[in-house]
Amino acid sequence: MNPLAAALDLSRIHPSDEAAVWPLCLAIVQCRRSGGWPTAPGRYALVTDPAPAASRPAALLSSAAPDAPLAWSAQDGWSLCGEHDACTLEFFALYKPLLDRPPGSAPWVIAQLGQSLDGFVATHRGHSCFVTGPQSLVHLHRLRALCDAVIVGAGTVAADDPRLTTRHVEGAHPVRVVLDPHQGLDGAARVFSDGEAPTLRLCRVDATAGDVASPGNEEVLGVPGLLDANGALDARAVVAALQARGLSLLFVEGGGITVSRFLAQSCLDRLHLTVAPVLIGAGRRGLQVAAADTMDECLRPHARALRLGDDVLWDIDLRHPAPPLTAPR
């Protein structure tokens, strides 16, 4: 059977199931950021606050109630309890690798690209609204909401002027990080001035001198070693600089050059590569990797496919290789 034909369409999750599970995901993230992470295995339930306030984050509490919706253990991380349909279980499973990062753990980096059947993330003019469908856009906003920071390359800010917020889902905006080593971007870009969330503009140390064009909500951060001896972006320096700021769950949103640089430097743990049924032709390249001479030299990570409406989401675990392929018997 074709595995894609059997792949679940996550966008078909029932609204009431999504409304029950997504707040649990947000509460887990909140516990990691602001305390309340479990120390003992057991069942956990959302705290119901009689007077909710934006300043008082959602929390999870140890619960003896038989209908507590979550279980946690140091070995298995978080799991959904009770009866759920396959779509709801897959929904939770997709985000579980992000949810299972305990406070104080090493940085963990997920990237995404939404690309065409012919491997492009935008047209040759840089137009990318929209490559993938609406369900994939909602998924992208969920990744933003679960991560501490969303990272984009300067080319994406120049082409898209993105807001990098979570406006299509419930959840806090991440810190927005723009990789702009030479501080060449126009300070009028929305991430630098819209005040919707903090923005860090990462630059070479010697490019940070002088006035910032748009003070807005941006902070210019000079990163030692941001460019290597060949003038190429050092993704490890980016991760280290953000970790020093307490930002350890990182989402690299694009574009193709930036995601490919993180991959080439082994700085990605996971990749969500969404393939849309569209042909762009000679556009901006998506994922680019070094050429291999033979197939056994190629990176073949463990991956599984899910559907998001008309798109196919490849959930790729870059830390675990797939078993080698064999010829049919």
Ligand SMILES: NC(=O)c1ccc[n+]([C@@H]2O[C@H](COP(=O)([O-])OP(=O)(O)OC[C@H]3O[C@@H](n4cnc5c(N)ncnc54)[C@H](OP(=O)(O)O)[C@@H]3O)[C@@H](O)[C@H]2O)c1
């Ligand atoms: N479909 C998707 O999932 C998705 C996601 C994000 C973006 N996009 C699209 O991807 C395209 C951008 O991706 P990309 O791979 O070309 O680049 P990128 O990864 O966003 O940014 C890195 C590239 O931008 C260059 N750059 C530096 N300063 C710049 C400036 N001021 N203006 C323009 N470019 C600058 C960098 O040059 P140096 O190497 O010299 O520093 C580098 O080549 C856009 O068209 C965007 O719409 C698509």
